[in-house]
Structures are given as C-alpha cells and as structure tokens.
Amino acid sequence: MAETLKIAEGGKAERYALLYEQAVSLLRGEADEVARMANLAAMIHFTFGFFWTGFYRVEGEELVLGPFQGPLACMRIRYGRGVCGSAWKEAKTLVVKDVEQFPGHIACSSLSRSEIVVPWWREGKIRGVLDIDSESLATFDEVDAEWLERIVAIL
Numbered sequence: 203m204a205e206t207l208k209i210a211e212g213g214k215a216e217r218y219a220l221l222y223e224q225a226v227s228l229l230r231g232e233a234d235e236v237a238r239m240a241n242l243a244a245m246i247h248f249t250f251g252f253f254w255t256g257f258y259r260v261e262g263e264e265l266v267l268g269p270f271q272g273p274l275a276c277m278r279i280r281y282g283r284g285v286c287g288s289a290w291k292e293a294k295t296l297v298v299k300d301v302e303q304f305p306g307h308i309a310c311s312s313l314s315r316s317e318i319v320v321p322w323w324r325e326g327k328i329r330g331v332l333d334i335d336s337e338s339l340a341t342f343d344e345v346d347a348e349w350l351e352r353i354v355a356i357l
C-alpha cells in the first residue's frame with residue numbers, strides 16, 4: 203500500500219497518469235462500490251495532499267456523503283445547491299478557482315479556498331460526484347479536470 207500511495211516525481215499530469223494506472227490495478231477484482239470509492243478517495247487525497255477528497259452519491263433529489271478523506275463534511279446537498287449540486291445539475295465538471303466567488307457555495311470548512319467537482323457517470327446517468335477541496339486558491343485547472351474524469355470513470 204505504501205508503494206501504491208507513493209508520490210511520483212514529475213509534473214501534475216505525470217502524477218495523475220501514474221495514479222490512474224495504480225487505481226486501475228488496485229480496484230481490479232473488487233466489485234464493492236463503497237470499497238472502491240473509499241480507496242480511490244484515499245489514493246487521490248494522499249497523492250496530492252489535498253484538503254478534502256471524497257464522494258457524494260445521488261439519492262433521490264439529494265447528494266449524500268460517501269467515502270472521503272479529510273475533515274467532517276456536510277452530509278446532504280440538494281440538487282442544484284453549492285458546487286456539488288451545480289455540477290450534478292449542469293452535468294459537467296466544475297472548476298472553481300475561488301470558492302468565495304461561487305454563488306451559493308456551501309462552506310463545509312472556512313479553510314477551503316478552491317474546489318473541483320467531477321460527476322460520476324454510470325449507464326448514462328449521474329450516480330454521484332467526486333469533490334476535492336484545496337486550502338489554496340486556483341489549485342485546479344483543465345489538467346485536473348481531464349484526469350479526474352478519467353479516474354472517476356474507473357469506478
């Protein structure tokens with residue numbers, strides 16, 4: 203496990219590429235969705251040292267907290283609310299450079315400064331989202347969006 207979580211040398215894209223390969227190999231053979239989400243959240247979180255990394259799952263009209271790494275978080279988010287609910291409603295990845303500039307952002311922690319939310323698709327429907335928060339402004343960009351979409355698709 204320590205090896206799986208080791209931080210790769212190189213730039214962000216290279217680190218994501220290695221993380222992707224490790225995730226494919228780690229999750230192969232495990233069918234349980236919660237187990238898969240839990241280890242995927244841990245791998246992403248500890249590879250990059252983010253502030254909060256985790257999943258919310260679609261349950262009716264709400265997102266319900268799933269496996270995560272980091273401080274306590276809101277347990278339920280309504281459709282269209284906050285960054286997570288907006289990514290679900292708009293059915294696309296949202297990159298927020300400064301959460302204070304995002305109308306309706308849900309502040310689970312005042313330490314969170316920027317955020318990315320990636321929808322998790324299964325059979326043409328959004329089943330949940332991956333949410334990652336950073337303590338720094340403008341942590342996430344198109345490279346994160348592209349790789350995290352690929353990584354979430356492993357689920």
Ligand code: SME
Binds near residue numbers: 310
């Ligand atoms: N900031 C998110 C809420 C989830 S937590 O940050 C873990 C949002 O606005 O949807």
